[in-house]
Amino acid sequence: MVIKAFLFDLDGVIVDTAIFHYQAWRRMANELGFDISEEFNEQLKGVSRVESLEIILQHGGLTLPEERKAELAAQKNQWYLDLVSRMTPNDILPGVPAFFSQVRDAGIKTALGSVSKNARLILDRIGMSDAFGTVIDGNKITRGKPDPEVFLKGADELGVSPADCVVFEDAVAGIDAAKRADMIAVGIGSPDVLTQADIVVPSLEHLTVPQLLKSLDRTAGLDVY
Numbered sequence: 001m002v003i004k005a006f007l008f009d010l011d012g013v014i015v016d017t018a019i020f021h022y023q024a025w026r027r028m029a030n031e032l033g034f035d036i037s038e039e040f041n042e043q044l045k046g047v048s049r050v051e052s053l054e055i056i057l058q059h060g061g062l063t064l065p066e067e068r069k070a071e072l073a074a075q076k077n078q079w080y081l082d083l084v085s086r087m088t089p090n091d092i093l094p095g096v097p098a099f100f101s102q103v104r105d106a107g108i109k110t111a112l113g114s115v116s117k118n119a120r121l122i123l124d125r126i127g128m129s130d131a132f133g134t135v136i137d138g139n140k141i142t143r144g145k146p147d148p149e150v151f152l153k154g155a156d157e158l159g160v161s162p163a164d165c166v167v168f169e170d171a172v173a174g175i176d177a178a179k180r181a182d183m184i185a186v187g188i189g190s191p192d193v194l195t196q197a198d199i200v201v202p203s204l205e206h207l208t209v210p211q212l213l214k215s216l217d218r219t220a221g222l223d224v225y
Contacts, residue, residue, distance in 0.1 A: 004164040007154045010114040012170030024079040034060040046171030048115045048144035087125040095205025102209040111154035115144045146176035
């Protein structure tokens, strides 16, 4: 097995902005007269803003005109950006800098694959804009995960075959997108949740590139690393 590229999701893999999304979505739901829980918010991970809004409105039993939905999506994003604008390199998840250093040393290409339209802003805030060979975000795609478009575009811009790519994802929709792209999927989180991932690790902390490549070499039905 020759791995030529690593493709990373942003939220939950490089940084954890899920709490910011939750706070902004919950504020919106509260203003509409209902509430959403952190458990409910889990199903919004890896899902585009428009799709997330539809899920929330359905949860609240609301049907709104498209113009109003556009206003709500824009307002939620502004609340989210207010929170993101305070991010610093200290918000990078543990183990990420060390892992990326090993990736560079190994000569493996990197891409970001995120449905977020704010991905570049976040990378700028945390000082990782130069860490990726290409950035595929919500401004470059027309279909959100679990559609594989975001990862296929990443592989294409890196000039690498999908079969030679490994995707790092924390969301079920992202794992599904990776598998639909015929890429190896490394789940970041719980094996009980990311059941379709080829390998599952709790985080990038303590994970080394040699360990991962060795594990992938012998992985044939291995679900948990």
